Amino acid sequence: MIRGWLGVVVAVGVLAGCGGSSAEAEPPPGIPFGSPTWSVQNDPGLTTAADRLEPILRLQFTDSYAGLVIEHETRTLVVYRKPDATLDERVRAEANDVNVVLRNARLTLVEMQALSDRVVADIPYWARRGIVIGSVGPMPDGSGISVMTANGSTSDRESLARRYATDAIAISAGTIVPADIPAAG
Secondary structure, three states, X not given: OEEEEXXXXXXXXXXXXXXXXXXXXXXXXXXXXXXXXXXXXXXXXXXXXXXXXXXXXXXXXXXXXXXXXXXXXXXXXXXXXXOOHHHHHHHHHHOOOOEEEEEEOOOOHHHHHHHHHHHHHOHHHHHHOOOOEEEEEEOOOOOOEEEEEOOOOHHHHHHHHHHHOOOOEEEEEOOOOEEEEOOOO
């Protein structure tokens, strides 16, 4: 066992902008939509549509699905994917009760998870080189993966990009929680 710094978070289903909700989809009587006294922060219709749609896309469209984002401010469910007419038709059929926008993605969720898995497997390698990794995971827009390092430096990003031969890695700085990590073979 190597004593290191680790708090790895690898997103399995990429859903951004959602969470538990006690907010209503429509403002209470007498309060206009958009009023500062009312918010659509957690529109249950969008959350329900996302919960219904995400597993279908993740399991049945592995060659094109990247992620989805709930934009509560615009009451929109954004699906990121590589162009796929069949996926687009399925999204429209499954989420016909909410506003949906389809956007192109650079990578699929499967591709981003594979890259994330490579980085996670290399955590001891990076620690020996002074790059302490705290979290790794796919970005919901399909643009790549997000890696949090202790420094969050341009140098960290360049080192990872060089090793994995891709610029689809975004780096951020963060506090790393100590944990035991197994030694790499």
